[in-house]
Amino acid sequence: MERWRAAFFAERPALHGWVALDDGRPCGFMTVTTDFATWSARRFAYMDCLYLQEPYRGLGLGRVFLERLREFAAAEGCGWAEWQTPPDNESGIGFYRRMGAATKDKVRFSYDVGAGGLS
Structure with a gap:
């Protein structure tokens, strides 16, 4: 829990998030980070997760x-x-x-470096 608190509420948050509520109950969320692209020398936003519970899909959220x-x-x-x-x-x-987003042809790779795993 402390890692989440630090990610969202540090002086310079590593993670930004929004929650959709229905009568005070969460029904969806989105999390975003910012990063820097070397080739363009510009910052960009990276949407890490967008999730809506099934009954709330198709409603404009x-x-x-x-x-x-x-x-x-x-x-x-x-x-x-x-x-x-x-x-x-x-x-x-x-x-x-439908929202006007375009795809980019890329293959995503990752390394498991063992530090700060999912414990």
Whole structure:
């Protein structure tokens, strides 16, 4: 819990988040970080997660979250926002395309370096 608190509430937060509520109960959320792109020498916003519970999909909340992403990125001086989704997330991919997002051809790699694992 302390890692989450530090990520969200540090003097310079590493993670920014928004929660959708229905009568005070969470029904969806979005988390975003900022990063720096070497090739363009510009900051960008990275949407790490966008999730809506099934009954709340198709009601316009995803559109609200993406608008919040645009506003956040602009306020942070970012040149763009990006994210990824699994290739089998057909409903998400369709939604992102309807919202005007474009795909980038990339292959994502990662290393497990063992520090600060999921304990």
